[in-house]
Amino acid sequence: MIYAAVDVGGMSIKCALATEDGKILVKDSFVTKQGLTCAEMAESTANFIKGLAAKAGIAESDILSLGMGIPGTVDGKKGVIVYSNNIKLEHAPIVKEMKKYLSCPIFVDNDANAAALGEAVFGAAKGLSDVVMITIGTGIGTGIIVDGKMITGKGGAGAEGGHVTIRMNGEKCSCGNRGCFEAYASATALLRQTEAMVARYPDSLLAKLWQEKGRSGIVPFDAAKAGDKAGTKVIRNYVNYVSVGLAGLVNIFRPDVVLIGGGVSNQGDYFIDKVSRRLNRIVYGAGVNPRVKVKAAELRNDAGLLGALALAVKGAHE
Numbered sequence: 001m002i003y004a005a006v007d008v009g010g011m012s013i014k015c016a017l018a019t020e021d022g023k024i025l026v027k028d029s030f031v032t033k034q035g036l037t038c039a040e041m042a043e044s045t046a047n048f049i050k051g052l053a054a055k056a057g058i059a060e061s062d063i064l065s066l067g068m069g070i071p072g073t074v075d076g077k078k079g080v081i082v083y084s085n086n087i088k089l090e091h092a093p094i095v096k097e098m099k100k101y102l103s104c105p106i107f108v109d110n111d112a113n114a115a116a117l118g119e120a121v122f123g124a125a126k127g128l129s130d131v132v133m134i135t136i137g138t139g140i141g142t143g144i145i146v147d148g149k150m151i152t153g154k155g156g157a158g159a160e161g162g163h164v165t166i167r168m169n170g171e172k173c174s175c176g177n178r179g180c181f182e183a184y185a186s187a188t189a190l191l192r193q194t195e196a197m198v199a200r201y202p203d204s205l206l207a208k209l210w211q212e213k214g215r216s217g218i219v220p221f222d223a224a225k226a227g228d229k230a231g232t233k234v235i236r237n238y239v240n241y242v243s244v245g246l247a248g249l250v251n252i253f254r255p256d257v258v259l260i261g262g263g264v265s266n267q268g269d270y271f272i273d274k275v276s277r278r279l280n281r282i283v284y285g286a287g288v289n290p291r292v293k294v295k296a297a298e299l300r301n302d303a304g305l306l307g308a309l310a311l312a313v314k315g316a317h318e
């Protein structure tokens, strides 16, 4: 059985054809122009998939279903992109448009939800039924799986853990509110926190590395690992923000595992162990209830595609 997977980003759209067990047979991506309409997106994506199939010698009729992960609020039941600030679309009937070009069933959802499903089917949470995943990037995407099912909320507007308030009247968030988890624990927030610490400790190793390497989230980690006080402070605070936001999600869902994806997760055990220790100190019933397992997500660069593939496979079997 062959499935198609589409990972929609702000600048490009990645497409793949893959098997049910997560083996990618062929993949490629194309750059999207600014202000793409829903109809244009559907036509270019469908044609690109057809091109991929032709290149791989796969008949279009052999594609059992297509899954598509999209940033923003996506109503999977209606097949509509309700709102996406990344790709500037509102109330866009993407499935209906795609159906003009492709005959297989099409399943769409939010990309962070799809990423969590992908990890549960193919990655770090394989075989587990209850998963909370955060993807740390420009913002924070959250995916929640309960009893093997994605929690998407009414109209697909739920599971936005990145916009849970962790500080009243706190930092401004990209969503327009203040004090969101995302405003403190995204990669963007880490850069801002590092910059503030550099200004406070201009003679620190942190400041020196910031000068040499430029604005990068790796800098505070490198400084902290070298024993620099300013760097250590940045990481300690950042770990605390990540853990506080996660504790709220864990207290509601108490999953089998918490997964952390995105660039920061490349810090591996150094970061994951710190979050695990802090999180397990502040969750409800700490020390009495079983410890919460925290792991780095595994699917890395293909996380978006394999999440979309999981949508396609799950959709085809329901």
Ligand SMILES: [Zn+2]
Pocket (backbone or CB within 6 Å): 162, 163, 173, 174, 175, 176, 177, 180, 182
């Ligand atoms: Zn927000």
